[in-house]
Amino acid sequence: MTRRRGSPTEGAVPGRFAGETAIVTGSTRGIGAGIAERLAAEGANVVVSGRSEAAGEAVVERIAAESAEGDATFVRADMRDPDDVAALAEAAAERYGSVDVLVNNAGVQTETAADEATLDDWAFVVETDFRAYWLAARAALEHMDRGAIVNVSSNHAYATMPAHFPYNAVKAGINGMTRSLAVDFGPRVRVNTVVPGWVEVERTRDELPEGRLAEVEAIHPTGRIGTPADVAGAVSFLASEDAAFVTGAALLVDGGRGAVMQDDTLPDYRAREDAE
Numbered sequence: 001m002t003r004r005r006g007s008p009t010e011g012a013v014p015g016r017f018a019g020e021t022a023i024v025t026g027s028t029r030g031i032g033a034g035i036a037e038r039l040a041a042e043g044a045n046v047v048v049s050g051r052s053e054a055a056g057e058a059v060v061e062r063i064a065a066e067s068a069e070g071d072a073t074f075v076r077a078d079m080r081d082p083d084d085v086a087a088l089a090e091a092a093a094e095r096y097g098s099v100d101v102l103v104n105n106a107g108v109q110t111e112t113a114a115d116e117a118t119l120d121d122w123a124f125v126v127e128t129d130f131r132a133y134w135l136a137a138r139a140a141l142e143h144m145d146r147g148a149i150v151n152v153s154s155n156h157a158y159a160t161m162p163a164h165f166p167y168n169a170v171k172a173g174i175n176g177m178t179r180s181l182a183v184d185f186g187p188r189v190r191v192n193t194v195v196p197g198w199v200e201v202e203r204t205r206d207e208l209p210e211g212r213l214a215e216v217e218a219i220h221p222t223g224r225i226g227t228p229a230d231v232a233g234a235v236s237f238l239a240s241e242d243a244a245f246v247t248g249a250a251l252l253v254d255g256g257r258g259a260v261m262q263d264d265t266l267p268d269y270r271a272r273e274d275a276e
Contacts, residue, residue, distance in 0.1 A: 012041035104150070137181055
């Protein structure tokens with residue numbers, strides 16, 4: 001098993017984003033909160049956003065308690081509301097003077113099949129997970145002299161399971177949107193996608209009852225599923241100057257899961273290796 005990094009700030013590069021401003025949508029919990037903490041630990045002034053003020057302020061307080069190099073503030077935003085999306089970018093620029101990094105992370109998921117999904121299901125997912133990414137990118141661009149946008153997608157963009165529509169379709173669309181934005185926004189702004197696989201957040205733990213987590217981890221070449229810290233590290237890299245020649249790309253962060261053709265091969269192979 002590869003080492004499980006629990007804290008999003010572990011491995012942070014001090015000063016990497018010193019003096020820069022980063023907006024992280026959907027950052028009141030889970031992966032988004034981890035990304036916000038990582039960027040702040042690397043010197044960014046971070047705008048935490050989401051619909052829950054209490055949860056958002058808790059992330060801001062956690063960043064302050066960790067003595068991060070950067071500042072943090074919470075701006076409430078419902079990403080389905082175009083006015084809120086525009087106001088989020090305005091608030092970031094007004095408080096910190098500019099926008100240098102945008103991380104589009106806010107998302108929702110439905111458990112409906114393509115023949116069961118309603119127009120309301122479609123609107124709920126498409127407006128939150130797809131339209132909002134475009135609107136946020138366009139709003140942030142107005143305040144960006146240079147910088148980077150990182151869109152958070154999902155491995156459902158490449159392979160999926162039953163009853164995940166239209167979430168899976170939208171995630172594939174995000175990868176296409178990234179390429180479009182990279183072409184249209186360059187050379188001023190780079191745009192890339194991070195594509196996480198299984199990540200241990202509250203929802204994932206609820207979906208994996210006792211015993212099931214071990215089964216899922218066993219089918220990953222890394223021997224474990226991811227943590228928000230794993231995704232935060234990838235986002236930080238793509239947003240930084242270390243990725244200055246990377247744009248329009250999709251970085252798969254799935255513990256090698258996408259390289260496995262048959263689920264039982266890894267557990268069986270490891271069992272034989274242990275027996276020998």
